[in-house]
Amino acid sequence: MNVLPADIWLRVKRGVTLWEALENTDIELEGECGGLGKCGKCKIRVITAIGPPTAETAELLTPEELDKGIRLACRTKIKKDLVIRTEVLNNEVELFQILKYGEMPIIELDPLVDKRSVSVAPPSLQNVLSDVDRIREALGPEYQNLKISHHCLASLYGDLRATNFDGTAVLHDGCLLAWEPAKMAARRYGLIFDLGTSTLVGKLVSLLEGQEVAVVSRLNSQSKHGTNVISRIQYVKEHSKDGLSHMRRLLMEDINTLTHRLLEVGRLVAEEIFVVVTAGNTTMQHFLLGLNPTGIAEAPFAPVITEAVVVRAQDVGLHLHPDAMLYVMPSKSGYIGGDLIGFMLASGAADREDRLALGLDFGTNGEIFLGNRRRMLTCSAAAGPALEGARITRGMIGKAGAIEGVRLEDNDLRYQVIGNIKPKGLCGSGLVDLVALLLHHGLVDSEGLLRPSQEGQVNAMESRVIKRKGSEVHDFLVASSRESFDGREIYLTQDDVRELQLAKGAIAAGVKILIKTMGVDIGDIDVIYLAGALGNYINPYSAMRVGLIPRLDPEKITPLGNAASTGAKMALLSRRCWEKSAEITHLVKHVELSSHPDFFHYFIEEMNYPGENLW
Amino acid sequence: MNVLPADIWLRVKRGVTLWEALENTDIELEGECGGLGKCGKCKIRVITAIGPPTAETAELLTPEELDKGIRLACRTKIKKDLVIRTEVLNNEVELFQILKYGEMPIIELDPLVDKRSVSVAPPSLQNVLSDVDRIREALGPEYQNLKISHHCLASLYGDLRATNFDGTAVLHDGCLLAWEPAKMAARRYGLIFDLGTSTLVGKLVSLLEGQEVAVVSRLNSQSKHGTNVISRIQYVKEHSKDGLSHMRRLLMEDINTLTHRLLEVGRLVAEEIFVVVTAGNTTMQHFLLGLNPTGIAEAPFAPVITEAVVVRAQDVGLHLHPDAMLYVMPSKSGYIGGDLIGFMLASGAADREDRLALGLDFGTNGEIFLGNRRRMLTCSAAAGPALEGARITRGMIGKAGAIEGVRLEDNDLRYQVIGNIKPKGLCGSGLVDLVALLLHHGLVDSEGLLRPSQEGQVNAMESRVIKRKGSEVHDFLVASSRESFDGREIYLTQDDVRELQLAKGAIAAGVKILIKTMGVDIGDIDVIYLAGALGNYINPYSAMRVGLIPRLDPEKITPLGNAASTGAKMALLSRRCWEKSAEITHLVKHVELSSHPDFFHYFIEEMNYPGENLW
Numbered sequence A, B: 001m002n003v004l005p006a007d008i009w010l011r012v013k014r015g016v017t018l019w020e021a022l023e024n025t026d027i028e029l030e031g032e033c034g035g036l037g038k039c040g041k042c043k044i045r046v047i048t049a050i051g052p053p054t055a056e057t058a059e060l061l062t063p064e065e066l067d068k069g070i071r072l073a074c075r076t077k078i079k080k081d082l083v084i085r086t087e088v089l090n091n092e093v094e095l096f097q098i099l100k101y102g103e104m105p106i107i108e109l110d111p112l113v114d115k116r117s118v119s120v121a122p123p124s125l126q127n128v129l130s131d132v133d134r135i136r137e138a139l140g141p142e143y144q145n146l147k148i149s150h151h152c153l154a155s156l157y158g159d160l161r162a163t164n165f166d167g168t169a170v171l172h173d174g175c176l177l178a179w180e181p182a183k184m185a186a187r188r189y190g191l192i193f194d195l196g197t198s199t200l201v202g203k204l205v206s207l208l209e210g211q212e213v214a215v216v217s218r219l220n221s222q223s224k225h226g227t228n229v230i231s232r233i234q235y236v237k238e239h240s241k242d243g244l245s246h247m248r249r250l251l252m253e254d255i256n257t258l259t260h261r262l263l264e265v266g267r268l269v270a271e272e273i274f275v276v277v278t279a280g281n282t283t284m285q286h287f288l289l290g291l292n293p294t295g296i297a298e299a300p301f302a303p304v305i306t307e308a309v310v311v312r313a314q315d316v317g318l319h320l321h322p323d324a325m326l327y328v329m330p331s332k333s334g335y336i337g338g339d340l341i342g343f344m345l346a347s348g349a350a351d352r353e354d355r356l357a358l359g360l361d362f363g364t365n366g367e368i369f370l371g372n373r374r375r376m377l378t379c380s381a382a383a384g385p386a387l388e389g390a391r392i393t394r395g396m397i398g399k400a401g402a403i404e405g406v407r408l409e410d411n412d413l414r415y416q417v418i419g420n421i422k423p424k425g426l427c428g429s430g431l432v433d434l435v436a437l438l439l440h441h442g443l444v445d446s447e448g449l450l451r452p453s454q455e456g457q458v459n460a461m462e463s464r465v466i467k468r469k470g471s472e473v474h475d476f477l478v479a480s481s482r483e484s485f486d487g488r489e490i491y492l493t494q495d496d497v498r499e500l501q502l503a504k505g506a507i508a509a510g511v512k513i514l515i516k517t518m519g520v521d522i523g524d525i526d527v528i529y530l531a532g533a534l535g536n537y538i539n540p541y542s543a544m545r546v547g548l549i550p551r552l553d554p555e556k557i558t559p560l561g562n563a564a565s566t567g568a569k570m571a572l573l574s575r576r577c578w579e580k581s582a583e584i585t586h587l588v589k590h591v592e593l594s595s596h597p598d599f600f601h602y603f604i605e606e607m608n609y610p611g612e613n614l615w
């Protein structure tokens, strides 16, 4: 089988599906349902002759697509030699709107790994100490109990002499990791990784100045086994023999690829990196460490470990200096992961007593925190992936071609597309913006029904509300076939409006439960921190209009960008911040929504869109 | 090339010496000079036709040997296919009189690695803690800060469930190394290794009761690069590319071989061993850790490291449980190694204030300590290898065929041979015994001259003092060609007497300097501890007669056997003892003899044998 555009040749067995054939390759398909033939996203195009589609394929694809040879990889069995073209380009060449930066509070630089220029006395009859003791002597009294890694020790004799006893000590937590030439003192770098379920972001950070030298990202290769952690855990359960190691390997390859690129940009070699900090949800962190995450998916949702893990990076398969240390952020529970702890750390919410902070991270699980240094509550609301563009008819993640915002101009809809190309679909912020606009204009009512306004006036907006043939409900035409990238109309469907309704209902119910548990009112909130890409690009008015965030003075809203990686960076640059992340996990009390007696009640209550307009 | 009796076929290059050809094989030659053609011990027998010997070979071998095809491996170049027979049998089948046991003070069992039977609460809605936190809970408050090795963590999910949450925790210094089935609680073993320059001894020790379950030993394979550490360090220097790794590999293979056999005897698998303690001289410990020992051989004799090293056994190449810990005993300097620290630990000398103890370990370097808990001095006297049988014409180590003791019976010499076979040579204790006897009977005078007694009486003893043809001096016939194992006469030569004289002179001078430095008299010594095989088998009266140990009440002499391994065992069984070994290194003050102003003076003074008879 030949796969274009990557031009890869694969030997495959007859009878397996294209999905299975591509599973262990570098080629990534978009499938959200994990190969179950339900999401219709794992499209590929078969160039050579092909038989009729299966019933499922026919249902999920347009006749034009079928004509072009487009099929669902997970429903197409291989019967003979064939050439296919993956519609999705290699994810790396595309323009992502992943948040790669983030705001960071001012911290004192005290990185997890430090370097010091040291002049060691050479051995002499006056100084017959061992090499190690002479290094201790040179480092001064605070390093009296200095330890040495075995790897460093093994080459110390030669290294000390090669540098004429004048070099750079690489120090980690009272342990000498390496002895380098003197000129290496100025090269101090660390890596951080934000391990998202859908996207992995890596950054190369200078430990001397704290700034980000390089940032790269890629789609999480595990995505081919489902877009959410539950389907990946399911995969591990179903492949008890090697499912876990397969997932771990996919992640390692991704991280090593990102690392490779970061090093290229920074003109560094792998051996120069002595420290990595990662923040991710609990499941991704389990995969990173090779831990079985099955417990997280089953009541009572117990992970193998929640506290921070510090381990040699080499032991988990990262290709860096052999003694490089990997710091994995602590998590609180199966659903309150290192990413949320990083978010809290970046927000500084747990540092202050005088301000009540609400934090919102919109992902597949809406993660929420509320509190301050005295008390901090968190919960995780199963918002579904709607805000990430999944389960939305023409939804997509925030990359080139996604409508990220809409506005009214000359009484008609105008949209803004990432990359300024023709639109391919809607990402989360575009979805929220659009539904807010429709609510404002009465085209969606507070119960979430999409219909022409009662007044009977026909204007440009009204005319976009269409009952398509064979349909009982109305949809909203966002872009005509002429306007869109692929020549297919882009509709916001009634179902899409409902999906957003479910997501916002879950999140608003979560916020409400935290507010009640804390014994405060919405009005007592002093600041709202938003994390993640959606939090950064979302229009605060639209978010309030649809009820995704509480109606407060918009001045109170502070988007923090990629807050998980900001937290990881803070931990990398300051041992105090690293320690604080553990303190936060002890401070935090988790409120389990699924078993909370009021959750269902609040969820129903919050399902409706707010009735009142905001502007 | 075919090597008998091992029946090994080797492909070798023309022009290399037999020594070089055998260097990287399992076949061990005895050579003491490290292949320099000086010691005449690397004998092999060439079965196929062979050319005339080199001049060096001819000088070091008897004409009979040359006739039989015996050659020095290090001086014989390979010119064509040949079959050789190594005279030395594979070292393992021989009977060694290596001291494998030792007396141990009573200690409280608190092994470096411990096991505990634990019942962990399964996850439930009432207990949503992580697996790790539930283990902590089950272990109780003292394990609140329990850490987990990454390897253990990676399989913990499955291991806990496979054991139904009821198992055995393997604990090391506050860290969980493994979770095992409940029935494994009773299987607790550790290994100790005494890394001697010539012999390696390994023991399997029960951590439940402290007894030695199995003991094995083998010749140190590094011996083919010289019998003393200096020639091995020289080898490392001359082979800067891979000399160190070659030496390390030889040692690792030896240790892994010993381990394999210990496990076989104990019916254990490698994964059941979680802890190893080694004691050895500083150079052997450097080899073990892969550290360059070059500094030890050059003034100012600075090792890379002296303090104890605790490292994952896997990191240095031992095949045990992946998380097994290797404890390497601390040393004090290049010549006061972990073996001497182990000796001091085993003696308990540093525990008591009220007794002044003298400790003597007779090896290539005579290692000496003097003191008590208040003050402890050590020195290392370059006694040469005479006491180990090397550099003595018919000297040999204490294995089958060695004369280990002599006595007078019916006015003639009677000897006692290890293994009760015909004698092959003299080992250290036989040498000391014999010279003491000759001194007693006036056949050796206090200046070390071997000659017939002045009285002119001719008795059986007298008649053994022979001036051999072509010789200016007298030698002493120990065994006639009829009596000896190989049909060659066994003489104690005048040179042999001188060698012992040098050895005892160096040791006695060392003792004297410690005595003076301490400001005490010989008579103040309350107890003399002897370590090592020689210390155990030596006749105290003979040792005093030749002046090897001070003349004191023989009741004060306590042989401790293999004291280094006893010290290692104590450290294995008791964390307190392990910690004490570090305290000892801090207590100890090393007196450098080579630069001591009085050493040469005392050495000359002590070179003479004592004049007075003892019995």
Ligand code: FES
Pocket: A030, A031, A032, A033, A034, A035, A036, A037, A038, A039, A040, A041, A042, A072, A073, A074, A075
């Ligand atoms: S339809 Fe193929 S992956 Fe979802």
Ligand code: FES
Pocket: B030, B031, B032, B033, B034, B035, B036, B037, B038, B039, B040, B041, B042, B072, B073, B074, B075
């Ligand atoms: S003579 Fe060959 S090793 Fe010494």
